[in-house]
Amino acid sequence: MSQVIIYQNNEGAAAIMSPAPGLIASDLAAVLPEDARHFLMDVSALPSVGVAQMYVDFDLQTVMVKPPNLEAEKDRALSTARGIALEVRRQIATSASPERALSWVLKAVYGAVWQVNEAAANPLLASLSATAQAGFQLEADITGEDPVSVRDRSLEKAGLFFQANQLVEGMERLAEDRIPAAATIVELDTITAQLRALETQTLTKLAQIRS
Incomplete structure (x- = not known):
C-alpha cells in the first residue's frame, strides 16, 4: 500500500513527503535531520485537504482535519x-x-x-x-x-x-x-x-x- 512520510520541518510545522517512483516512504527518513519527528502513513488514511488544514499529532502519530475557524x-x-x-x-x-x-x-x-x-x-x-x-x-x-x-x-x-x-x-x-x-x-x-x-x-x- 502506498505510504508517505509525515515530518516536522525546521519551523515546527507539519509537512509531507511522497516517495519517487520505485522508492518507498521509509527510505525518505534518511534525508531528514536526525532529530526530526516523523512517522509513516498510508495515503488512503490522509484527509483530502491540504497540509495546512491538517492537525498532526506526532506523539499519537495521527492526522485529522482541523475544525473550521x-x-x-x-x-x-x-x-x-x-x-x-x-x-x-x-x-x-x-x-x-x-x-x-x-x-x-x-x-x-x-x-x-x-x-x-x-x-x-x-x-x-x-x-x-x-x-x-x-x-x-x-x-x-x-x-x-x-x-x-x-x-x-x-x-x-x-x-x-x-x-x-x-x-x-x-x-x-x-x-x-x-x-x-x-x-x-x-x-x-x-x-x-x-x-x-x-x-x-x-x-x-x-x-x-x-x-
Missing part, C-alpha cells in the same frame, strides 16, 4: 454575500439604461395614479390621471397597442424591478444581521443556504424583467 468562516461568508449582492445589483442595473430605468419609475407612478383613479374616481387625482392616460396614449399610438395594456405591462415591469432590488436588499441585510450572530458552523451553513435561495429568486425576477 468560526470567525474566519463568518468573515468569508459575509464577504461572499456582499459580493453576490453587488454582482446581482450590477446585473439589475444593466438590465436597462439609467434613463430607461427612470422612465419605468415615472411610468409606474403615473400608471398607478391612472389605475387607482379608474377604480374609484378621486378629484385630487383627476389631473394626474388625465396626464397619465394621455401619456400612455402617445406611446400606444406609436406601437399600435391599447394604452391600458401598455400601462398594465409598465406597472408589472416596474413591480418586478422593485421586487428584484428588494430581494437583494433583504439578502444583504440578512447576511449582515445573521452571519455575525451565528454560533456554529451548522447555523452559518443554514444562513448561507438561505442567501443562495434569495439569490436564485432575484435572478428569476431579473430574467422576467429582461423578457
